[in-house]
Amino acid sequence: MDKQQLPQRPFAQKYHVKGIGGALVFLALLWGSSVMTGVNWGEFFTNLDQFFDLLSRMAHPAWEYTNIVIQPILETIQMALIGTTIGTVIAIPFSILAARNLIKNSVVRGVIRFILNLVRTLPDLLLAALFVAVVGIGATAGVWTLAVFSFGMISKLFYETIETIDERPLEALRAAGANNTQVVIFAVVPQVLNSFVSYFLYTFEINVRASTVLGYLGAGGIGVYLQRSLSSFRYDQTAVIVLAILVVVIVIDAVSNNLRERLQ
């Protein structure tokens, strides 16, 4: 038997260079991150009793606080609804301008998409901090924050939906001499309306979750009370607020899921 005929594995494959190298890089990243963030598991485990002390104080909610919590939590839902609506209204023209099949001009599309990508990178609390500085403490700042936040999210979901529509009705209308506005109203809207409503509800769900903490920076809603209870060390009140948020989020999710299933 000729030895040369046996297939030879290349060096990189034989010694698993890629796998071992990847694992080493990963371990190095983990080690680097731990050094950077000052991870100290010893400290964590010695102070764990303090954490459990907090938890046990939260395990005895101050139920009489519930009455005070109801009004701000309703305000949170109102903020989310108005914010999502404003964001959606602004998002619609932008999503049409960003859709590949409607706007053939790639420069316009590129600029619009660049703006949308920029908006989407900003976390919600950061926007809240900025809006509190601009419009002052209160629910208005929260509404604007949620409007900008849902604008970024909805316009992406919307233009992706528009890009998946059936082209033939559009062509038929154009052939019959319709202008661009008429094409959008009679061929695009009927095809996308259901998914638009569904995405609106989805964003509303996310905004209800997000709006519960916006108040922490002064942007209205239940978060204001969250901040108050935490800074006065009343963890029994914090527990009530967290439970109230849980109930509201579960209810809103259930309603919105139910409506979204009906739409399909």
Place this chain on the structure above:
Amino acid sequence: MTENVKKQNFWARYSWIMWAVIVLAFYVWSINGLQFSGLQESAAEVSKSIMHGLFHPEWSYFYDGSGEDLFSLIFQTLAIAFLGTFVSAILSIPFAFWAARAPRENKFHLRSTSGKFILVFIRTFPELVLAIMFIKAVGPGSFAGVLAVSIHSIGMLGKLFSEALENMDRGSEEAIQSAGGSKADMWVLATMPTIMPEFLSYTLYRFEIAVRSASILGMVGAGGIGTPLLFAIQTRNWSRVGIILLGIIVMVTAIDFISGTIRKKLV
């Protein structure tokens, strides 16, 4: 022939009116309920100076070697997100098996339903509150941020993982079993290799989200870029806000791009 025309019943025909009234009522309730404080007098001025600051960022803050500059804090933020996501990915696996439901089981299943409820609870527990609780335990700093991200992410990762388990292809598991493999063989040789790419892809996706939340956790004192950002906003130092915003935008865009590329390769 009128008989051929399918008659809509009363409900199907007029239910939209009911929906319209409900929706309208919700909006009226919301608009009346909110106190629109109106704009402050200084709003125009403040937005003008924010804009000015955004276009004239304080470049000297980018790197000054003190460890408190943008460059080091951006990396600290990434480190919080990376470590937090890594820990939570490991912690999520038992939760995923707890919450997953086999296809033959009832919709209500004591183990799976209780697991799902726990995951919903973790998901809705505000991350900021968690961060504050951990600050009480380990003191302010990025370690508290790591802990908050690692616990909070379990809620979403556990859900995604358990859904992946529910929808996975069970053919290879069955093959190992019918060839006489033990439970452990089945897990190592069939379940893990089938599920790993999906788990990794979800973990990367969650990492993208964790980068965003790590950049704001600092607002409560849990390390990262959030602390100097909130401080700069409160002291109206808009050119510093500008450079920090630029830093966050570049960081998030770069991470989204890298993670998106890897995810496309995985699945």
